Amino acid sequence: MSAYRHAPLSIGHDHREPPGILRKCSDVVRHIFGHYIPYLLVNSPKSDGDTSSLKGARWQLRSIWNLSTALVLVWMLALWWGEIGIFRSSITGCDWHYWEKWPDGAAPHRMVLVADPQLVDPHTYPGRPWPLSTITRHHTDYYMRKSFTIIQDFLDPKTVFFLGDLFDGGREWLPPGTSGSDPRWRNYGEDYWIKEYKRFGNIFFNEWLRRARAGLHRDHRKILAGLPGNHDLGLGSGIKIPVRRRFNAFFGDGNSIDVIGNHTFVSLDTVSLSAKRQQDSATGRQGEGSNHEIWGPVEEFLENLKSEKSRVVNRAVRMQNDKAENDLMFHEVVGVRDPHVSKSVHTASRFEGSMPSVLLTHVPLYRAKDTACGPLRERSPPSTKPSTDGEYLEKDPGNAIRVEYGFQYQNVLTPDISKEIIDKIGDVQSVFSGDDHDYCEVLHRGYTSPSGGIREITVKAFSWAMGVRRPGFLLLSLWNPLDETDKAINQSSEDQDSNFAHQQHQTIQTHLCLLPNQLSIFIRYIILLVITLFALLVRAARARNNIYNDVNKTYTNGHVLPFTTKSRPASSAPAHDSSTASANQSHPNGLAIRSTAGRIRGTSPYSFPGTTTKDRAMKSYSGVSLHDDPLDERWGRGRSHDEDDDHPKRKSAAGSSLGRVWREFRRSVLLVGFSVGIWWIYLAGTF
DSSP, rough: OOOOOOOOOOGGGGSSSSOOOHHHHHHHHHIIIIIIIIHHHHHHHTSOOOHHHHHHHHHOOHHSEEEEHHHHHHHHHHHIIIIIIIHHHHHHHTTTHHHHOOOTTOOOOOEEEEEEOOOTTTTTTTOOOTTEEEEEEHHEEEHHHHHHHIIIIIOOOOOEEOOOBSSSSTTTSTTTOOSSSSSTTTTOOOHHHHHHHHHHHIIIIIIHHHHHTTTTSSSOEEEEEEOOOOHHSSGGGGGGGHHHHHHHHOOSSSSEEEETTTTEEEOOHHHHHHHTTTTTTTTOBBSSSTTTHHHHHHHHHHTTHHHHHHHHHHHHHHHTTTOSOOOEEOOOOOTTTTOOOOGGOOOOOOOOOOOOOOESSOOOOOHHHHHHBBTTTTTOOSOOOTTTSSSOSSSSSSGGOOOOETTTTSSOOOHHHHHHHHHHHOOOEEEEHHHESSSSEEESSOOOOTTTTTTEEEOOOTTTTTTTOEEEEEEEOOOOBBBSSSSSSSOOOHHHHOOOOHHHHHTEEEEEEEEEHHHHHHHHHHHHHHHHHHHOOOHHHHHHHHHHHHHHHHTTOOOOOOOOOOOGGGGGGGGOOOOHHHTTOOOOOOEEEEEOOOOOOOOTTTSSTTTOHHHHHHHHHHOHHHHHHHHIIIIITTTTTTHHHHHHHHHHHHTTTTHHHHHHHHHHHHHOOOOOOOOHHHHTTTO
16 A cells, blocks of 8 residues: 555645735735725624734735845836936036135026027938837927926026027928928928927926916016027028018017126027028029018117117116116196107116126127137047146137038028127127037137127037937026126226136136936936846746746655644544445554555546646646646646656656746736836826
């Protein structure tokens, strides 16, 4: 007689990996609301209820801390840093107090210059297929909206100026009745431009308005986006008047004067002024008489600029001193036929001093070929190291803005237009431009200036899709205090004798602030994704191997059922008929040893036909039925576990069962991916 070695008891559950934290949370909620709370409602508090179901959901370190949970936590930390942390770190690292050098007690006016947001649209990447084009569009918007929101939250500038190229294909979305030259954009028109305008507002204007409604903008703050770029209107003779009228109607006039921080900011529509002396596309004429409808309004603005600038400055100074904004009228009655009316106007006090002028233009001023841009240029840094006094070469072809032009673009203005602008504005201290997408700082010594030269900074693009790895924006700190008589406070003799660089910082200080490298963030995500998939694949493979090893160890021990020293009462022994009673024998520990005669070896009276006990153990562990596997019908039915383990085909089938590994791997990936996706949606929803 051989000992009974088969049992219907499932052993796979003892070797199952502990559930993760999400499963534990689900178990706790189900036990509380499904068992414990109904028990308290039905039974009295003094009754001894069974709360063992709650004990089954006991939190243990091993149950919570498994591979899936660890990967979810790693991804949550990586996403927080890549989506929020690195942006806050980059922007707060540009805090005003880190680089401002004003005297103690100074109250500077702080502003931000944003260049070339250039919203991605079908004109940006014409050949890029869907869905890559849509993903690029949405993510660039998300990048700029997030950056601009953090700028408002942590830097809190009083004024924001945009330097043109608000859209990428704005000049192509034509109003009704306007003929276009490119047939690719015929399906886009006024309605599409309006959608792009709303999209721009969702990125920049909405956050500004939200803070204003919340009472965070208690003083006079401005956000100015009226300066056009060549992607908004076109360039020179390529500009269409209806397109410009539409842009000015929504964003304001491109030619304006604003007094900010006791500085006169002159915004100039240089893309329209560039049509001067260009060939007229309609008539073919070339000269000052051609394209007058395009460049004429800008020229008229320049002719009246000095007188208009004086009027605006006087008005701003009177408002600062809480005086009348405009000239006052005498309240007196005069006869209809009385020609003497000169005394009816009371002239307000005039500002005798002058405020430094700052030019804002989309297209940079002309400079000599190969003029170096300085060490902060990203795409082409200086080719040589600085000298002992820290100066770089003035001529560096690789570090310069190329002086060239093409269809609807021009890297710099012409020499004649640049000189005309500087002469008619007068007292220009600084120039800020865009268009190039990269940083460039030059000193124009050939123009008339009280400081011996004009400093121009070309601001980096604000979008990461504009050919620079690290976008940026420019911070301006303005401090030009006035005395009791409304005159600018004279600088000390030490400042008058200082070099030009120090003089330029008397009333304006600048700082380039760089935004995160989005491509580098994507690369880190890809590396972490590869590591995650590899770790989950190894885990799935090891889990499958552990199942087979544990089951094999259990069956080689020789005993499955537990033993007890308690004897079974004789009256409780079941009755058997005469054909099987003689085969039963008594065991000293109280268990019956039953003969296997009359049954096929390898089966159990408690088993289903065609399955072995080992199969049932595997089924109990993995939750996957083995009856559907055709291998069971060929090798498993009617065989003992010894024969199954030794059969070479059975070993091959068990070793190559990649289906179980794939199902476990897929389940783990879905669990981690779902949790990480929820976290990313939460982070994205904060902006």
